[in-house]
Amino acid sequence: MLQQIRTLLRYWPLIRSLVVRDLNARYRGSILGFFWSFINPLLLLFTYGLVFTVILPGRHSAQIEPYLLFFFCGILPWSWFSSSIAECSGVLLAGGNLIKKVLFPAEVLPVVAVLANLAQFLLGLPTLLLCLLWYGRIEPTLLLLPLPMLVQFLLTLGLGLFVSALTVHFRDIQSILGHLLHLWFFATPVLYFYGDIGGPVRQLLRFNPMTHVLVSYQQILFHGHFDHWRGLLLAFVAGLLSFAVGCLLFDRLRDTLAEEV
Amino acid sequence: MTTPAVVARDVAKVYRRFQHRNQFRTLKSAILTGSLLSDLAPEETFTALDGVSFEVEKGTTFGVIGENGSGKSTLLKLLAGITRPTRGSLHVDGRISALIELGAGFHPEISGRENVMINGIMLGLTRRQVEERFHEIVAFAELDRFIDAPVKTYSSGMYARLGFAVAINVDPEVLLIDEVLAVGDEAFTRKCLDKIGEFRRRGKTILIVTHSLGLVEKMCDEVLWLRRGRLEAQGDPKRVVDAYLTYVAGGEEKLLAQEHTPATGGETAPAPQAPPGESAAPQAYREGRWGGREVEVARVRLLDARGRERHVYVPGEPFAIALEVRADKPIDDFVFGIGLFAADGSSVYGTNTDIEGFVPQKLAGSAEVRFEIAALRLVEGTYLVDVAAHMRDGTPYDYHRGLYSFRVKSHVKDVGVHRPEHRWSFSGGVTLAAPVPRAELDLTED
Numbered sequence: 160m161l162q163q164i165r166t167l168l169r170y171w172p173l174i175r176s177l178v179v180r181d182l183n184a185r186y187r188g189s190i191l192g193f194f195w196s197f198i199n200p201l202l203l204l205f206t207y208g209l210v211f212t213v214i215l216p217g218r219h220s221a222q223i224e225p226y227l228l229f230f231f232c233g234i235l236p237w238s239w240f241s242s243s244i245a246e247c248s249g250v251l252l253a254g255g256n257l258i259k260k261v262l263f264p265a266e267v268l269p270v271v272a273v274l275a276n277l278a279q280f281l282l283g284l285p286t287l288l289l290c291l292l293w294y295g296r297i298e299p300t301l302l303l304l305p306l307p308m309l310v311q312f313l314l315t316l317g318l319g320l321f322v323s324a325l326t327v328h329f330r331d332i333q334s335i336l337g338h339l340l341h342l343w344f345f346a347t348p349v350l351y352f353y354g355d356i357g358g359p360v361r362q363l364l365r366f367n368p369m370t371h372v373l374v375s376y377q378q379i380l381f382h383g384h385f386d387h388w389r390g391l392l393l394a395f396v397a398g399l400l401s402f403a404v405g406c407l408l409f410d411r412l413r414d415t416l417a418e419e420v
Numbered sequence: 421m422t423t424p425a426v427v428a429r430d431v432a433k434v435y436r437r438f439q440h441r442n443q444f445r446t447l448k449s450a451i452l453t454g455s456l457l458s459d460l461a462p463e464e465t466f467t468a469l470d471g472v473s474f475e476v477e478k479g480t481t482f483g484v485i486g487e488n489g490s491g492k493s494t495l496l497k498l499l500a501g502i503t504r505p506t507r508g509s510l511h512v513d514g515r516i517s518a519l520i521e522l523g524a525g526f527h528p529e530i531s532g533r534e535n536v537m538i539n540g541i542m543l544g545l546t547r548r549q550v551e552e553r554f555h556e557i558v559a560f561a562e563l564d565r566f567i568d569a570p571v572k573t574y575s576s577g578m579y580a581r582l583g584f585a586v587a588i589n590v591d592p593e594v595l596l597i598d599e600v601l602a603v604g605d606e607a608f609t610r611k612c613l614d615k616i617g618e619f620r621r622r623g624k625t626i627l628i629v630t631h632s633l634g635l636v637e638k639m640c641d642e643v644l645w646l647r648r649g650r651l652e653a654q655g656d657p658k659r660v661v662d663a664y665l666t667y668v669a670g671g672e673e674k675l676l677a678q679e680h681t682p683a684t685g686g687e688t689a690p691a692p693q694a695p696p697g698e699s700a701a702p703q704a705y706r707e708g709r710w711g712g713r714e715v716e717v718a719r720v721r722l723l724d725a726r727g728r729e730r731h732v733y734v735p736g737e738p739f740a741i742a743l744e745v746r747a748d749k750p751i752d753d754f755v756f757g758i759g760l761f762a763a764d765g766s767s768v769y770g771t772n773t774d775i776e777g778f779v780p781q782k783l784a785g786s787a788e789v790r791f792e793i794a795a796l797r798l799v800e801g802t803y804l805v806d807v808a809a810h811m812r813d814g815t816p817y818d819y820h821r822g823l824y825s826f827r828v829k830s831h832v833k834d835v836g837v838h839r840p841e842h843r844w845s846f847s848g849g850v851t852l853a854a855p856v857p858r859a860e861l862d863l864t865e866d
Contacts, residue, residue, distance in 0.1 A: 173541045180538055184529040187570070260524035261542055262501045262516070417503045418435060 160406045166264050174267055174274065181275040196282040203238070204231055211350070223352045223381075228294055231287055232380040233349035233373050236307070239280035240315050240369065241340045246272040247319035248326045248336050255420035265416050266409055269323040273316050291380065298383030307375040310395045314368055317401030324412040327419045347373055365390075368397035423513060425594055425625035426476035426499065431508035433469040433494050433649075468494040470649040471508070476642075478513075479623040480732075481616075483640035483657060485633065485664055491649040492629045496520060496598050499627065514593025514625070517543055521598075522583030528572035532563060535571050536586055543590045553589045560611070561585035581608055588615050595619060598629045613639075621831065633661045637763070637802070641732055641827055656731050656825045658763060658802050709823060711816035715754055715783060715809040719744040722805070722826050732827045735839050739796040739826075743789040743807055745818075750784035754817065758791045759806035761822065768803065768837050774812055797839045800830040 167174065186195045208227045211217060223229040247269045251258065254268045291297055326332045347369045348356070356364060364370045371390035378385045469491045476482045484492050497503050498510055500518035525542055526535045536557055540550035558567050561581040563574075571579065588595075597616070616639070619626055630636060636643055636657055643660040645653045647667075653660045724730045725738040733739060741758055757772030773780070805824040809817040846852060 172547055173538070176538045176541055176547075180527055180530055180534060183534070184527055187529045254525075256521070257525045257542075259497075259502065260518075260521040262518065263525075263542060414504050417497075 160403050163266060163406045163410065167266065167270060170264060170267050174271055177267065177271040178274045178278060181271060182278055185275075196279055197286055199279075200231070200235055200238070200283040200286055203234060207234070207350075220352055220355050222354060225294060228290055228296070229352070229377065229381050230350065231290060232377050235280060235283050235287055236311060236373065236376050237344065237347065237349050237369075238283075239276050240311060241344065242279070243273045243276040243315045243319055244322055244340060245336060246276065247323040248333050251323050251327050251416060252330075252420055258417050258420055265324075265413065266320060266406075269319040270316065272323075273312070273319050277312065287380070296381065296383060300379045300383050300385045303379050303385055304376075307372050307379065307391060307394075310375075310391060310398045311369075311372045313398030313402045314372065314394065317398065317403070317405035320405030320409045321401075324409045324416065327416055328412065343367075343369065346370075348377075349373060353377075368394040368401075423478070424475040425478045425480075425513050426474075426482075426627070427509075427511045428472060428474050428499075429509045431469055431472045431495075431498060431505045431510055432467065433491070433498060433503070434506040435466045435468050435494075468649050469498070469505075469646075472646070472649070472651050473508075474644055474651065474654060476625060476627065478625055479620075480641040481620055481626045481628065481639050483636040483643040484627065484629045484646060485631070485636055485643060485661065486646035486652075487668070489648075490646040492646055493520075493598055494649075495646065496596050496627065496629050500596055512594055515544065515590075516594045516596060517587050517590040517592035518596040519584065519587045519598060520596065522580040522587065523571075524583070526571045526579065526583070529570055531569060532558075532567040532571055532574070532582055536567075536582065539583070539586045540590070543587060545590055557582075557585045557589050560589070560615075562608075577605065577608070584612060588612075588619075592624070594625045594627070596627050596629075599631065633665070637661050641829070656802070656827065658804065658825045659823070708821050709819065710821075711808075711810070711818040713818055714749070715745055715747045715751060715817035717743050717807055717809055717818045717820060718746050718786075720805070720807050720820065720824050722824060731825070732829055733796055735798060735800075735828055735830050735832075736795045738792070738794055740790050740792040741805060741807065741824075743791075743809075744786065745783070745789055745809055746786045747783045750782060752780060752782055753811050754780045754783050755808075755810055755812055756789045756791075757806075757808045757810070759808075761804040761806065762837055763802040763804070765804075765822075766837075768798070770806075772808075780812075795841075796828065797841065798828045799834050799836055799839050800828050800832075801837075802827050 182193075182196075186192045189195060191198065204227060207230055211226065211230070219226050219229075250268045250272045251265060254265075257263050257268070258265050288297070322332060322336065346364065346367055348364065353361075353364065353370065353374050371387065371394035375385070375387050375391045375394075378387055472491075472495065484495060486492050494503075496518065497520070498505050499512060500516060500520060501512075502518075502520075523535075523539070525539055527538070533554075536554060537547070537550050540553070540557075541547060545553075558564055561578070561584070563578060563582055566574065566578065571582075574582070595616075613635075616626060620639070628636070628640065640657045642655065643657045644651060645660050645664050652667075653663050721729050721742045721744075722731060723740040723742055724733065727740075743756065745756070747754075755772050755774040757770070757774075759770040760768040762768055803826055804822040805826070806819075806821050807824070808819040810819065811817070
């Protein structure tokens with residue numbers, strides 16, 4: 160794991176360039192270009208807003224009103240997570256040429272995928288902050304924002320490394336991953352309020368580290384008070400574990416990557 | 421004290437044979453059979469390289485030839501560190517740049533400029549270094565007008581040119597080239613060759629994998645022939661390439677046939693005692709060995725000043741040809757001869773003991789005969805060696821035609837064959853700056 164961190168630090172200039180390239184290439188050729196990074200979260204919000212306020216006007220507890228703002232606080236980090244994992248699953252196969260033809264530490268590719276999506280997340284933040292400001296909900300807890308981000312980064316990177324290396328050997332993962340992420344989305348309090356859930360379901364949700372990450376975001380951004388320390392610490396431990404396992408598996412499969420992609 | 425740039429010891433690489441099977445193998449079956457990370461059954465493997473050992477001296481140009489599927493590219497990938505050997509060890513001293521696929525890693529959507537930056541960093545340069553070399557790279561690729569266009573709009577030639585320009589400007593100590601010079605037009609190929617030539621002059625080590633045997637003969641100091649993953653031959657380019665060609669033409673019988681026609685061979689091919697000018701016309705020059713073997717030339721070595729076997733020399737160096745000869749029955753009619761030929765088969769020099777007036781008296785058992793040249797006054801090129809033992813009337817005992825060769829390397833690109841000891845002098849209204857003093861390659865170092 161330390162070895163891997165050292166490699167990543169050594170290749171930092173390359174990673175940085177690749178992230179920039181990824182962002183540049185993402186909307187290259189489209190008319191709105193980079194603005195898509197700001198527009199995308201708004202469109203997402205619009206879609207869900209339509210569904211949950213007009214088509215299925217549900218009963219939300221008063222604690223998560225205005226609902227759209229609450230949802231926005233959750234969907235932005237969730238997008239970072241799910242897009243990263245989805246991209247990681249294909250990133251080694253897509254970059255096969257690099258791995259086969261250039262001396263190149265393959266873990267750079269999933270790291271770039273996670274970081275590029277982090278950049279997307281950061282680009283979405285100003286929009287979110289503007290919305291929060293509109294509702295007068297900017298609180299000092301905002302300073303804690305880096306904490307759940309760090310935990311989420313570890314979780315995402317670990318899982319990303321794991322998924323990317325394994326997909327090279329089992330292409331099946333690419334097909335099933337979308338569904339798994341969908342399921343995971345509903346098993347994480349993004350659309351609903353964790354505090355509203357009780358009984359055995361709540362017990363189940365507790366085992367999902369992303370639950371604690373999301374609850375932390377929601378408390379920090381939306382509610383303006385933060386008391387989910389234990390949950391976040393738990394998720395942090397899970398994140399470390401995920402990173403360690405991801406590194407281990409990636410290292411184990413490293414030598415076979417150039418031959419299998 | 422020079423250490424080899426590349427050392428390979430008993431290198432083997434085993435691939436899985438049926439790659440496509442993996443696509444059908446599912447996660448479930450892997451978990452059920454527990455074969456996720458377990459070793460593969462032997463019948464599922466393919467040995468691409470098998471026990472290959474060799475060394476590449478620093479500053480030499482080293483060619484790798486062989487048929488398709490002989491393991492050439494696998495070897496290069498191992499050297500580049502892209503894959504690891506299944507067995508054995510590989511050591512490369514110094515920074516490597518691998519021209520395995522030009523422009524691998526270019527992103528089609530972004531500009532040539534950005535791709536140069538990223539590709540350069542990928543190949544091991546810092547951002548600042550890429551910036552410093554940027555103009556050189558673009559100029560070399562001849563893409564000034566298109567450098568800000570997305571790479572997807574490039575023609576395949578432009579793409580390859582940019583890839584080559586970046587890779588060559590990484591300024592490696594060891595350059596690996598895999599059959600990449602086939603791309604691009606004539607002019608660009610020549611430019612690439614010039615650049616590679618410049619690398620050679622600067623004492624860098626180059627490994628070329630190619631099907632272009634002409635290129636190998638022209639550029640390489642040493643050649644390795646891989647056949648089905650095994651090292652078939654290694655040594656002087658001319659010799660190895662010819663052996664390879666003979667093999668490819670299915671000409672193994674042909675060689676044997678030549679060996680078994682001593683009488684006619686002796687007559688049609690002039691012995692070294694013939695005056696050089698009359699010697700075989702270039703196109704008639706054929707390698708081979710013939711003779712009755714009453715006297716056998718068992719071993720031939722090309723030796724340097726210290727008596728060590730060597731195949732690359734610099735002009736002016738002492739040089740010797742040592743023949744180990746053997747006669748099972750005592751013989752009193754014998755002549756030893758040698759001949760030197762340029763790569764095109766034209767004669768450089770030929771002599772024998774009879775021409776020079778030695779009178780044979782007795783040869784019995786083993787003996788050594790040495791032909792020594794105090795200073796090898798030849799220009800750069802590959803030279804072939806004939807050696808022979810025959811009767812005074814020319815009837816061959818053991819005639820080796822063109823079976824040995826050596827190379828002369830020089831910084832001075834003078835032309836012809838013979839480089840006489842010479843000097844220039846100038847007087848009157850003429851001034852010339854003295855040439856930059858440049859030591860000839862020192863090959864005597866240990």
